[in-house]
Amino acid sequence: EHLSPATQRKHSKQKFVADLSQCLFDFVIQLLPTAEEMAVKEDVRKLLERLIRTIEPDSRLLSFGSTANGFSLRNSDMDLCCLIDSDERLAATDLVTMLGDLLERETKFHVKPLPHARIPIVKLSLDPSPGLPLGIACDIGFENRLALENTRLLMCYAMIDPTRVRTMVLFLKVWSKRRKINSPYQGTLSSYGYVLMVIYFLVHVKNPAVLPNLQQMPPLRPISKEDTHLGGYNTWFFDDIELLRQRWQSSNIESVAELLIDFFRYYSRDFLYNTGVASIRAGLLKKESKGWQNDLSGSRYNDTRERNRLCIEDPFETDFNVARCVTKDGLYTIRGEFMRASRILAARPDRAIVALAQLCE
Ligand code: CTP
Ligand code: MG
The missing domain is CATH 1.10.1410.10 (Poly(a)-polymerase, middle domain)
Structure with a gap:
């Protein structure tokens, strides 16, 4: 009771900060997606991948953005990227149109192909249903390898x-x-x-x-330009997070x-x-x-x-x-x-x- 005003202020600040940290954890936890939501999204990704392969057999459908970087909130949209591992592939514009038609025919998604957008994409959405009370919104893009890499970079920062x-x-x-x-x-x-x-x-x-700055850390072994550059951009960063946690704190x-x-x-x-x-x-x-x-x-x-x-x-x-x-x-x-x-x-x-x-x- 005989604390000076300055000390009292300090204590009240410490208490506020500790309470606020706890409230922030509690607040954020209840907004995380449920395991069920994650599972449904993964099923949707697999289904879409199977359908895309009927057009481009050598394609993979990968998720990026919040569903893949650890910063996802309940009901956030799904960002998907289609990679085609073959030299003779369709132009993105044609793919978007064909995929749009296919999904319209074969699925219950609302489909909106945007073949002439700056980055051609297919927009999909699914109405709410008992198993999926908020529905799903999803964008499928093509060959956006930089987005896959920046997703991995953000994920590594989250893991540190x-x-x-x-x-x-x-x-x-x-x-x-x-x-x-x-x-x-x-x-x-x-x-x-x-x-x-x-x-x-x-x-x-x-x-x-x-x-730490993952893009400026010394690499563990020599790296060649071909391994680290994508479309002229240097995408190298230190991604061995297990090792980093042992060596850096x-x-x-x-x-x-x-x-x-x-x-x-x-x-x-x-x-x-x-x-x-x-x-x-x-x-x-x-x-x-x-x-x-x-x-x-x-x-x-x-x-x-x-x-x-x-x-x-x-x-x-x-x-x-x-x-x-x-x-x-x-x-x-x-x-x-x-x-x-x-x-x-x-x-x-x-x-x-x-x-x-x-x-x-
Ligand atoms: N992206 C990008 N360049 C931008 C915007 C987005 O490369 N100018 C890519 C990034 O890979 C990013 C992903 O698109 O991780 C998704 O972006 P965004 O939807 O803004 O972030 P999310 O984390 O998915 O957030 P939300 O849950 O609000 O959708
Ligand atoms: Mg997103």
Whole structure:
């Protein structure tokens, strides 16, 4: 009772942070997909693979995105990629059309082939049924080998420190969806973009770092260019996570709640939105050095200007800004949400669960 006000504040902060960490774990766990949902999705993948093989016998259908990287929430969509291991394959456009027809005939899926999209895909959905109360949404793309690799990279990061990384990422995915700032079509950021922001923060902002930089670690044995390059991009990264866990341990012992509070603070006021590019591969880069500056004047540049408000470099496709869909308004809203979250957490309500509910309102 005779503690100084400063000590009392410190204790109340410690208690809040411990409670919040526990609440975050509990919150995220109840949002994970059930084993049943995972099994149904795997059955769907196998069924679709069998059907595609009637058109392209040498094809494989692999899952990527959240179903494959460990960041999946209940009822998240399924991202599938068709790889064809033969030299004489149909063009993606034709495949999309043929596969669309086939699935329309043979399955109960609603089918929407998009053969002329920038990346041709077939969109599928299944209505809710007793065994599948929320239905399924699924996109099938072709030969997207870079996406398979970046999925594996994110999965490896998740495996290094599953509790902290997965809890943060899953929470941010739910939070960004509930706050309606997770839709590239409406000028905000994709889940993939948010995951990269978290990894960037844990590798390059936190000191000591929570995660190592898997793309810059020395390889165990010499590697040849053919083994590591895909379409001209270097896709090498250290992927022996078992070995890494034996040899590397972060000296950062902050709790999930502390990291999350710091994450919101960093992206509400410290990240250099106007000039900086977040690169998980290379740390903070300059828009200028990538030709991504957005301060060019004149109408001719309007498009590029709109495109590079927020810059997040793809880990492999380094000339690709993952956040290029984020508009001026979108970024304003996203930053506003980071500030709001920061404010709620800094106010430290009596019960952490109240803060969490308020955050995701
Ligand atoms: N992807 C990509 N480039 C982008 C967006 C996505 O390569 N600009 C690939 C990545 O491999 C990513 C996958 O598409 O893992 C799925 O992206 P997204 O749907 O944004 O992420 P999910 O983790 O699947 O999130 P959600 O559960 O919200 O679908
Ligand atoms: Mg997805």
